[in-house]
Amino acid sequence: LLALLIVTVGFWIFFSVAASGFTSDFNLFSLLRFAAIQITIGFAQMVVLSIGDMNLAVGAIGGATGMIAGWVMQILGLPPEVAVLFALAVGMLLGFGNALLITWTRINSFIVTLATASLITGAMLILTHAHPFSQLPDSFTSFSEIEVAGLPMSPLVLVMLGVAAALFFLYRNLSLGKEMLAVGANRQAARMSGLSVDRVVLSTHGLSGVLAGTAGLMAISADHTASPSLGSDWLLASFVSPAIGGTLLSGGLVSVPGTVLGGVLLATISNGLLLVNIDNFWITVFLGVVLLLAVGLDRLTRAAGGAAS
Amino acid sequence: MQRLRGVAPGLAVGLLVIDLVGMLVLSVVTPSFLSTYNLFVTGRDLSILLLVALAQMVVLSLGQMNLSIGSIGGLVAIIESGLMVRYGWPVPFALGAGLLLGIVCGIINGLLVHWTKINSFVLTLATSYIFAGINLGITHATPFYHIPVEISSFGQARIGAFPVMAAVTIVLTVGLFSCTRSSSAGSCWPWVATSWQRGFQGSRCGELSSRLMRSPDSSPRWPAPCSWRSWDRDSRRSARPGCCPPSPGRSSAAPPSQAEARRSSAPCWRWS
Secondary structure, eight states: OHHHHHHHHHHHHHHHHHSTTTTSHHHHHHHHHHHHHHHHHHHHHHHHHHTTOOOTTHHHHHHHHHHHHHHHHHTSOOOHHHHHHHHHHHHHHHHHHHHHHHHHHOOOHHHHHHHHHHHHHHHHHHHHTTOOBOOOOHHHHGGGTSOGGGSSOOHHHHHHHHHHHHHHHHHHHOHHHHHHHHHHHOHHHHHHTTOOHHHHHHHHHHHHHHHHHHHHHHHHHHHSSBOTTTTTTOHHHHHHHHHHTTOOTTSSOOOHHHHHHHHHHHHHHHHHHHHTTOOHHHHHHHHHHHHHHHHHHHHHHHHHHHHHO | OHHHHBOOHHHHHHHHHHHHHHHHHHHHHOGGGGSHHHHHHHHHHHHHHHHHHHHHHHHHTTTOOOTTHHHHHHHHHHHHHHHHHTSOOOHHHHHHHHHHHHHHHHHHHHHHHHHHOOOHHHHHHHHHHHHHHHHHHHHTTOOOOOOOHHHHHHHHOEETTEETTHHHHHHHHHHHHHHHHHOHHHHTHHHHHHHHHHTOOOSHHHHHHHHHHHOOOSSOOOSSOOOHHHHHHHHHHSOSOOSSOOOTTSOTTSOOOHHHHHHHHSOOOBOO
């Protein structure tokens, strides 16, 4: 984690020297807001990774909940609070749906969520006819625009930090968090020591759905539009932040602060490279390389630590 | 991952039934389904999808995944067309160079998995972005038009409803099938998968798989002929848990866990 912090700070120093305007209030504001959304997407994946599952439907759920919130606000004209609650409930239900399919059919979560991802996206496109909702109420969109206490920080960052604190508390103090890690570390052992694995899988995927829905709401608030393409490019982001932060993909080990730092690093790199005029396409290459390096370094340090101990 | 390994023979029959029923229903509901042109288009899509699926299947048989298949395919297609359209290479050379590039991309994936021991899912997710990014970075997302007519007419060519393109797929599919049935390399894929996950290195096939893991070159010399069929037969004929030798990682003092006991008593893999 320390190495990750050093790398992130290094990139910040590098970009504030190399890219003019990197440290401007406006840029920091949009960078932190982007990072907040990326990190929440990462959390949605992190919780399922912690039980050794995968959720490839994070983007589909986020996009669908964002569209539903847009529909509730624009077509039904209900206040944003109702829309948010409704969208989060739908996110949770979609997560439960994934979990039920996984526990009933005993099919690998990778395959199940791969299938439900296209199901959810398809249903969303059929229901909305792929029309974006762009007249969202001001009280909703301005939520991502105001500055908290005069700092270049959107309330979305506070939302993300709140979610991070809640997840930290979950894994550190609550029995559900420990059960999730136990299931992730060794499912068979967890089952044999009396845990209801299916119940843990159900709550974890529900939580992942809520988090994906939160990310979707944050994204439409920041974009001022609920667009049908929302969530289609979340797959890499959802894996990069947890993987860089040291969350094991095989389950049993999570790092909430690591995911936050990983997301900040991801946002810093894409923002900074744009500012130093690197072609948007090459940034994709760079992100892939960074993911490789981060996971590879993590491997190396862990191997070194294992040898020492 | 474990579920991906075993392929029940009944599954293929079930799929065949579903396929046939689906075709029957479609041809009753929409008679144009059986029109020559529609069959041609469907067959052409099928011949492409099948190759993509085979590309994933060989990696799955190792117990790994390759998420970069799409971006490798896209990169190869762009490079091939770029060589033909922009640099005027003759078609066979461009195709050869493209296939070579595909092999190189795959070997890069393989070497990275071998060296870094990173989960192949994450690794190929990363390389898929790298390959796709290179593709977009080179072309700036502008497509190549005016592909040589030999290529584009090959895609349109048909004999009745049979797309000529499907011949390539059929040859490759049959080749891969016979490879998994007969050649020692093909038949040891599942062994690598099981032994990789268990980390055992005692038996003939375990030795083979560890040798394969040590020498990631594309054509390893196989130390001993290793026929999966004899193993499979043995394990079916006698009730002894012959298929999956226990891993040496487990200390012999500890009693085998139920999970291990259950795993080793069942045949752990089977080709369909």
